[in-house]
Amino acid sequence: MKHNKHQTLLIVDFGSQVTKLIARRLREKKIYCEIHPYQNISELFLKTLLPRAIVLSGGPKSVNDQHSPKVSSFIYELGIPILGICYGQQLMMHQLGGKVKNSKFSSEFGRAFLKLKKETKLLEGWFNDTKEVVWMSHGDHVSKIAPGFEVFAISKNAPHAVVADTKRNFYGVQFHPEVHHTPKGILLFQNFLKIAGFNGDWTMQAYKNEMIQNIKDIVKKDRVICGISGGVDSTVTATLLHKAINKQLTCIFVNHGFLRKYEEIEVLKMFKKNIKIPLIYADESALFMKEIEGVADPEIKRKKIGKLFINIFQKYAKKIKNAKYLGQGTLYPDVIESVSENGQISETIKSHHNVGGLPKKMGLKLIEPLREVFKDEVRKLGKELGISKEFINRHPFPGPGLAIRCPGKITKEKIKILREADYIYIDQIKKFGLYDEIWQAFAAILPIKTVGVMGDKRTYEFACTLRAVTSVDGMTADYYPFEHEFLKDTSTRIINEVKGINRVTYDITSKPPGTIEWE
Numbered sequence: 001m002k003h004n005k006h007q008t009l010l011i012v013d014f015g016s017q018v019t020k021l022i023a024r025r026l027r028e029k030k031i032y033c034e035i036h037p038y039q040n041i042s043e044l045f046l047k048t049l050l051p052r053a054i055v056l057s058g059g060p061k062s063v064n065d066q067h068s069p070k071v072s073s074f075i076y077e078l079g080i081p082i083l084g085i086c087y088g089q090q091l092m093m094h095q096l097g098g099k100v101k102n103s104k105f106s107s108e109f110g111r112a113f114l115k116l117k118k119e120t121k122l123l124e125g126w127f128n129d130t131k132e133v134v135w136m137s138h139g140d141h142v143s144k145i146a147p148g149f150e151v152f153a154i155s156k157n158a159p160h161a162v163v164a165d166t167k168r169n170f171y172g173v174q175f176h177p178e179v180h181h182t183p184k185g186i187l188l189f190q191n192f193l194k195i196a197g198f199n200g201d202w203t204m205q206a207y208k209n210e211m212i213q214n215i216k217d218i219v220k221k222d223r224v225i226c227g228i229s230g231g232v233d234s235t236v237t238a239t240l241l242h243k244a245i246n247k248q249l250t251c252i253f254v255n256h257g258f259l260r261k262y263e264e265i266e267v268l269k270m271f272k273k274n275i276k277i278p279l280i281y282a283d284e285s286a287l288f289m290k291e292i293e294g295v296a297d298p299e300i301k302r303k304k305i306g307k308l309f310i311n312i313f314q315k316y317a318k319k320i321k322n323a324k325y326l327g328q329g330t331l332y333p334d335v336i337e338s339v340s341e342n343g344q345i346s347e348t349i350k351s352h353h354n355v356g357g358l359p360k361k362m363g364l365k366l367i368e369p370l371r372e373v374f375k376d377e378v379r380k381l382g383k384e385l386g387i388s389k390e391f392i393n394r395h396p397f398p399g400p401g402l403a404i405r406c407p408g409k410i411t412k413e414k415i416k417i418l419r420e421a422d423y424i425y426i427d428q429i430k431k432f433g434l435y436d437e438i439w440q441a442f443a444a445i446l447p448i449k450t451v452g453v454m455g456d457k458r459t460y461e462f463a464c465t466l467r468a469v470t471s472v473d474g475m476t477a478d479y480y481p482f483e484h485e486f487l488k489d490t491s492t493r494i495i496n497e498v499k500g501i502n503r504v505t506y507d508i509t510s511k512p513p514g515t516i517e518w519e
């Protein structure tokens, strides 16, 4: 699905784990941007995309390595502003005639202080104090700048921390402005966007209208099947599809047996009452359990579930004349974290069931209108589409459901226990009025039994963990700081009311280094 009406910024990815945060920061400023792996940047590609500016991302390699990732130097002849970040800066210097060195004395990891050498538009509004905090993560550093460039700021171990050729509007920074640990990073992007003449034309209303038209153009007279999970993403996808093609859409809600307590009842009710799109309900829980029971490896769980989903959708598609497409609520972070689309050099974190978990051969073509947006943008889009607040503000729930909240082997018993514990936990959160403050909360059942004592009797039952995070888009997250009173009350309720659990723990890991889900 393509946009070409917006002013576009191209992010060339060299494999940094934080490349997606560049896109995030730019989207906050209403800029349409696309991340593409360095291998894809051909002249033809650039003529099609027509970017107004380019950002070169960071990356794990050294520009001095023989096979280091590079981009063809014609990008420097396009006459558009370029911002190189970390590896991107080093590559720009290397390609334009400067030098990059590696020395153990020149690495910086974590917090560093930037000192201004000379005023530049890129750092406008930065230096209220004489130094600014930035986040560094580099082993190599620029040892000689390329002709035409000047140094504008330095740090202890980066003598060329900010460089620029202001005539050509080429900028290079050694630190990472895209991470939160560089407090004024967003201002740097804002300045760069101003230099490049962006006016912030990426709005949800425009996106909605374009997507509806896009779907019409792709689907034409064919029919689309759309999987519904009851979550925000699939609901927004279905609503968009429905607005675009109306009766050519068939929505299917597959119960894979890993839903939360009463979820199927609530989703069916909500679709009937609020969304008003006809829905086929397919209870396939027995089939899923047969395939997944006993599986312990998280990736195998995800892949098996993905495959089963597709088989079921294909089964239904066969019954519908001209069903050629499968609509899915895949989001941009799912794409990035799943398949390392952006130049196989960034790690696959998990195969999100609807992306990396899909079988290679499918009889249906995918239609994924949310593939370019982040979670908070989906919620904004949902509002634009008139979906009720109650629905939009539901916590996210992953496609593979409780199956990825049960580390170790899946058993019917563990899923049953987990469902009960999760229900009480969410009930507590609602009772304490915390639901809307928390981005996502759930319980996971741990693959260990521990000894306890209840009513003077020894118990030997499962332990569970509770997770609650605050976040904007699920890509980074902090654990929610519950009051002890809440934790005490909830733990007591779970242990008293759920047979099979005798110990409750609270997960205090942020993302990164953890992920939100346990698997």
Ligand code: XMP
Residues within 6 Å of the ligand: 302, 337, 350, 351, 352, 353, 354, 396, 397, 398, 399, 400, 440, 474, 475, 511, 514, 515, 516, 517, 518, 519
């Ligand atoms: P992680 O665990 O990757 O989760 O930090 C980030 C967000 O994505 C959700 N998630 C998924 N959603 N299919 C989905 O639809 C999946 O396979 C999947 N895996 C994780 C997770 O619940 C969190 O909101």
